[in-house]
Amino acid sequence: MRAAIYFTPPAGSVLAKTAAHWLGRNPFDGEPTRAPDKTRDPLVTSPARYGFHATIVAPFRLAGGVELETVDARLAEFCAAQAPFSIIASVPAQLGKFVALVPAEPSAPLQTMAGAAVRAFNPFRAPLNDEEIAKRRPETLSQRQGDYLTEWGYPYVFDEFRFHMTLSNGLSDSEAKRLRPDLKATFKPFDGEPLMIDQLAIFTEAERGAPFRVHSVHRFENA
Template sequence: MFKRYAIYYTPEPGTPLADFGARWLGWDSAGGVACAHPDIGDLDVAAVTETPRKYGFHGTIKPPFRLSEGQTADALKAALAVLCSDATAVSLDGLALARLGRFLALVPSGDASSLGVLAARAVQELDVFRAPPTDTELAKRRGANLSAAQDAYLVRWGYPYVLDQFRFHLTLSGKLDKPTITRVETALAPALAEFELSPYRIDGLTLLGEDENGLFHQIRRYALTG
């Protein structure tokens, strides 16, 4: 039994990008195992990736939530399967390495509105499974200086960065100071250049569960077949 669930985009297990992401972060959510970090220059990859490690390599679609009273994991699986059977795969111009504030991520190139529509469907159609956030959780989120719209989304949907505030990204680091983020960016760019990221296809959604140690495990990946 997992304490929280999440719906993410994760690259198909066994593909080069999925394998790199697992090794880079040090956690393979598909296999449920820790991974040795790659040797990239003199970077302390473990320190750079400490914050996002537990989630595995992913792009958030519906952020972690506790199951609401009366709901079950099996019912959540069934509902996600129905959604993915009706939703179509999303084609992006590509993914590119970018700075998002103080952290690094892969972000979509070009128009990503169709991905926003998919994420909005997951947030809204599966919301019946989400227990409301606690006062502590609300206070923690509000510490990020939310806008009025983001605060309203936090109250309604349990997370501030949804719907028109959604920005898809595959996280590659925690918050870094300026010298470190420059070094990591310089080291990552040639490593990522080895992968076919343009164009890029979002072809499935993954249900994950958080274990008692805070690590996320892939439960099932559902193809988008609508």
């Protein structure tokens, strides 16, 4: 099993419901959200498996002797000390070959919270094995990213962290052209609007390659 700490909007929010319908799967209950779509589904397989989210602490195997309940208790404590804040959403935004929701402008509270979470949960993480390191393609990383991968288990932390909520697989130009009109129409109500960052969730993967499910959600309480 692997665990991850993600931001995701509340299950009942309009954004969460819209994204779940777009991806075809709800990570809160693991159920399909619509009929199969032979045009869209092959282009959203990866974000559908992970569930609509922004990575705060990337998926990790638990260190020896660490129970998921311990991680859950630490997340409750961490979130209780956090103050809610908002970002302005930009969606759909291009992120390399992917399409995602991203912040319209830099957010110091977001960067601070994400960095603090990486530090807080690193002690619960098992060291990366050779397969996990290879998956990150270390030969393509910068020196700093490689150092972060070694020390923190993920190359995109601290100054390399970029908040994003992925809505597609990596797309070819023709696939992006085909998908973008529906993406723009679906997510137009959220583009340029505030998005509250006021909770974090533990997502779990029962076995490698399985769909991620929400295990627990903890609200920010330091109002």
